[in-house]
Amino acid sequence: MGISPYLKEIGRGSAGARDLTREQAAGLMGQLLDGECTDLELGAFCIAMRVKGETPDEMAGFLDAIDARMAKLPASSRPVVVLPSYNGARKLPVLTPLLALLLARKGLPVLIHGHSTEDRRVSSQEVLASAGFKAQPATRSIATGQVHFVATDSLHPGLKRLLDVRRAIGLRNSAHSLVKLMNPIDGPALVVGSYTHPEYAESMTATFRLMGTHAMLLRGTEGEPVADPRRTPRMDIFLHGDTHAVQAAREGPLASLPTLPTQIDVASTAHYILAVMEGLLPLPEPIGIQADHIVRACKAIEAAGDPSCLQSLAASTP
Structure with a gap:
């Protein structure tokens, strides 16, 4: 019709x-x-x-x-951590790949999916490619301890078409919110959703509840699903849509700010991420806290959604 x-x-x-x-x-x-x-x-x-x-x-x-x-990736042996990466770097380096590599090191399969709708921003895909990670098709399951990047058009070309409308009219649309909420895995997964404004936190919470999603929700770095390396945001975990507050927001910046790259270009960001993973630079505390909560959430999913597996770090972390 x-x-x-x-x-x-x-x-x-x-x-x-x-x-x-x-x-x-x-x-x-x-x-x-x-x-x-x-x-x-x-x-x-x-x-x-x-x-x-x-x-x-x-x-x-x-x-x-x-x-x-949508073309869904086959289930993995453990819950897949899904990191939607669509905003890229604007003022801070895009550290979604750092979170992904950290989670993989902790034994989880990790999916980053994304599509660049702005040429002026550095994307996770570009940083991963610089570090030797090529885009994968949406047909392979992800092994534990592995990171896959899948482009949005591999999931569904029509969804990419919606995202590309931004290039014509200069405004975001519903698709930019949908990609941060969807689960591209045909099996257990934890979707890490992020928002930039408080009203989006409310709408995303309501949608996760309606969909019965396993998810984490936090105010990310410039819209990316990774904690701001300079401060610790509130973090909520959803198990079958039920909300569990696992991390309280901390007022103000950290007592000791991390050393971040002064440039946010692809090479500088990839170099910084690899240096952190090799132990040459310290891991930003908020990202480490976020990773620990994600690991606990995945254990809760494996325990049939048992929320007792969720133990907040808020009280124990200085």
Whole structure:
């Protein structure tokens, strides 16, 4: 039937727009992903949702459509840590690959998926490639202790098309939020979601609950799913959608700030990450804390979602 009936509902402006049900949202997103709309309709959807804002039910419906169409990686022997990396470096180095390598060293399989929508930012994919990690297809399971990067178009080309609308209109759209919430693994996984503004924390929390997701949620570094190396943020763990606060936010910067690269280019960032992994430079404390909470969360998933495996470091870490 086309997406015009949906556009009439969501495109009436911030005051007049009507919300979609979860089922309607799934139908709309399904048509977008399947390429059943023109570029004009695609742009209209992105602007309409940008003005209206997504409800948790709409986000859940969008995710239902993605889940039904996405090429998923086979399950691994342990829960896979999923790190969505789409923002890249703006003022600070992109340290998502550092978190990934640290988690792999701790015996977990790790997936980074992403797609660059801004040429001016350094991406995790570029840093990983500089360190010798090539992009992988979305057909291989990830062994314990391994890191795979999978490009978004390998998961679903229609999702990449949605992300690429930003290059045409200069604005983020619903897809930029969806990729931080979806689980591309056909089996147990922990999705590490990050936000930049408090209102997104509320909407992401509501969506994780609706979807029954295993996840971590924190205010990341410039939208990346890694703790700011200069301060420790609040961290919540979701097991089957139930929230568990595992780390309280600490006010202000650390007592001793880490030594970070002065440049955020690909070579400087890769050199810094490898130096930390080789023990030549200290690991930033907040990233170490985040990794420990992720390990505990994966153990809880392996114990059939038993929250007793979650022991906060907040009280024991100075």
